[in-house]
Amino acid sequence: MSSKVTAKNLAELYYDSAKKYGDKPAFGTRNKDKQFFTISFRDVYETGVALATGLIDLGLKARDHVAVLSDNRKEWIITNYGILLSGAADVPRGTDVTDGDIRYILPHSDAKMVFVENEVTLRKIEKNFADLKNITHVILIDGDSITTNGKGNPNGKVQIDPKAGPIPKTTNMADLIAKGKNLRELGDRRVEERVADIKPDDLFTIIYTSGTTGEPKGVMLTHANMISQLRNIPIDIGPKDRFLSILPVWHSFERVFQMGTIAMGASQYYTNVKNIREDLSIVKPTFMASAPRLWENLYQGIQSRIQEGSFIKKILFKIAYGSALRVQRPLHFFKGNRLDLSGRNLVQSITLAVFSLFSIIVFLIPYLILNAIVLRKIKQATGGKLRGSVSGGGSLPFHIDEFFNTIGIPVLEGYGLTETSPGLAFRTPKHLVVGSVGPIIPETEILLKDIETGEILYPPKKGAKGEIYVRGPQIMKGYYKRPEVTAKVLANNGWFNTGDIGIMTYNDTLKIVGRTKETIVLLNGENIEPVPIENKLVQSPFIDHVMVVGQDQKFLGALILPALEKFAEYGSTYEQLAASKAVHEKILQEVKNSIRTENGFKSFEKIVEVRLIPKAFDVGDELSAKLSVKRHVVTAKYQSLIESMYEVKAQGQAYARR
Structure with missing residues (x-):
């Protein structure tokens, strides 16, 4: 990619791609008939220029900030084009944004305008508008027009509730684009002036990281930051590639691939968790960015279909996958790609080389035959054309990582x-x-x-x-x-x-x-700050110490030291309490009563499992001199206890599936 990206900022990149790739499909959104409607590189650029012109005419200044509350869809990228081509920076978030996020992020970011995806999101802005002193305009992405009669929603029109209090001028994005096109036809060239004035150190986005304290941090990323990513990400992408976009479109990980497809002329299609399996077969992507949870879901789906199959099919898969492992692992070794954490000496390397060569000789023919008969069919779960997928936002479990790479679906973590x-x-x-x-x-x-x-x-x-x-x-x-x-x-x-x-x-x-x-960071990519959860739990008279865990897992768990004096009837030592099923059940119920949505916590912040630890945290061991928990020390010391939370849950789910 490095030799192809010459633009000095993202606005220039948009222009270069429109000029180079013209009528080629750039972005697509699925409709109710399961068809993808696309917009070309030229059209998305020209529409973006018109939107930028409309924004400038509304009073948007260079280096202003514009909030965007929208999910994955081609209109999102048009909005992004419009904001960046006007010389401003976006402050993006999904439609699941909370009232607290709106009241904090929009004022703190100094956003002057806000794009909202639909009427539901518009209602959130209305509800909280008294706290949005800096917002001068609200722009609605959906809807044919906007009225203020508050009498239903006839003919696709969106009404502004007059009871919501004073709101700024609200306009539809389509109307703003139309106005921009008219101004362009009359010779308006303010967009070109704005683009020429963009400096590499100017912000292109402020992404607020998730937080439970009400004060998420706004990460400032510049045009130079993103251009450096495009210059250095070593993936061979071209105009023939098709990307399927499932991660939230405003996350930095997804945005790199979004910008990469623009730079390289690839097509990107927006999907969601609900439609992912169908869309994999419809789009037949060659690349996609994903979170570990997606691969876990695909893996579980494949395993379920195998278990539901006949005895012969189960045996064939077992032999096919076993043969593939015994060929792929040696090949990785000979390529220098077998994980080495200790530094193998010459004897170890020679021994591994001999065993690897023997394994290839024995299993190569069975592998080639069974790969064609069995494993290639499994690859169809991703559409059959996937050249690679980059998994990020959390660590990919080793068995899932090896599984997909072994059957021929490269997962480039x-x-x-x-x-x-x-x-x-x-x-x-x-x-x-x-x-x-x-x-x-x-x-x-x-x-x-x-x-x-x-x-x-x-x-x-x-x-x-x-x-x-x-x-x-x-x-x-x-x-x-x-x-x-x-x-x-x-x-x-x-x-x-x-x-x-x-x-x-x-x-x-x-x-x-x-x-x-x-x-x-959970498997689904959700970022969680454990301290507010822990602070809530230690308010309980039944809990002395607590540490929330769950990195790269499906859900949160907690290591808890129960209050000794509250459970005297069950024992006189922490070891005795930790072994008591009754204490465990009482503590788990106390945790669930404390961490729930009614107390201001989000659904993914709930504690699903707990384990009781057999000793108090000590200064110099689990605690620092400032009495803060050394998470890495506690994690290492109680690793088996932590793992048991997720093993028990996984076994229970597997049993339920039977």
Whole structure:
């Protein structure tokens, strides 16, 4: 990709792609008849220019901020074009935005205008408008027109509720685009002036990270940040590729691929969790960005179909997959892509080479035959044309990672954060080390530091576990209006503390093994701050200590130290309480009563399982001198206890499926 991206900012990129790819389909949205309606590169650009002209005419100034509350659809990208071509920056969020998010994010971001996807989202703005002092205009993406009579919704018109209080001028996006086109025909060229004035360090977006405290952080990303990602992501994408977009379109991970398809002339089709299986067969994508949860769902679906099949089919699959493993693992070894965390010596390498060669000789023919008969049919679950998928937003479970790569569906796991635009490391087809997130991308520097002492371990030491620090052109400008928080993670010399723990493998790839910072990322990509949940739980007289867990899992769990004096009838030591089923049930019920939506928590913040720990947290061990929990220490010490929460739940689900 690096040789193809020459634009200095994203607005220039949009122009270059429209000129180069013209009438080729750029983006598509599915209708009720399961058909995808597309818009060409030229049309999306020209529509975006018209929208930008309309926004400028409404009073939008260069470097202003515009909020966008919308989900995956081609109108989202038109909105994005319009905002960026007017020289402004977007502040995106989905339609599931909460009242609290609206009241905090829109004022804090200094957004002057807000795009809303539909009438439901418009009602949220009306409800909270008294707190949105900075908003001058609301722009509705859906609807043919807007009235203010508040008498139903005839003929597709959207009404503004007069009881909602004073609201700014509300207009329909289609009307704004039409106005912009008229102004362009009359010679209006303010868009060109705005684009020429965009500086590399100007913001193109402010993405607010999820939080339960009511104060999410606004990550400032610049045009230069995103251009560096397009310049350095090592994927071979071209005009013949088709991307299926399922992750929230405003997430930084999805936006890299969105911008990548624009830069390379690929087509992108928007889908959702409900339609993903059908759309995989309709679109037959060649690439897609995804979260680990998608692959887990596909894996479980494939396994269910296999178990429902005949005895012969089960045996054939078992032999086919076993043969594939015994061919693919040796091939990975000979390519230098077999995960190596310790540094194999010469004897070990020779031994592995001999066994690998023997395995290939024995299993190659069965593999080739059964791959054609069995495994290729399984690949049809993704449409049959998938050349690769990048999984991000959490670690991919090893067995699922190996499964898809073994049957011939390359899953190119990546690693990054919203604060890093997000790409830091990336697996490629040539450097596909299952169990790692791939090599560090070009122009990026990495340090691994000892968690306790801060001593630099890597470079040069491979195989050592340390906290990850990175520096490069993709690192954010900072957190919007939060200099004190920015200073905690971003040093003056440009090094960003990711809060993650990693190992540099002897394959020269990065492996993520944990987190030192508090944010927990579930398998579905939801970011959760555990501290507010923990603060709520320790208010209970029955709980002394608690640590929420769930990194890369489907749901949250909690390690809990029960209050000894409250459960005296069950024992006099923590070990006795931890072994008591009655105490466990009482604590679990207390947790569920505390962490629920009625108390202000979101559905994915609920604690599903708990485990009782047999000793109190001690300073110098589980606690720091400041009495804060050392999460990595507790996680390592009680790893088996944590794993048991998810093993029991998985076994219960498997039993229920039978």
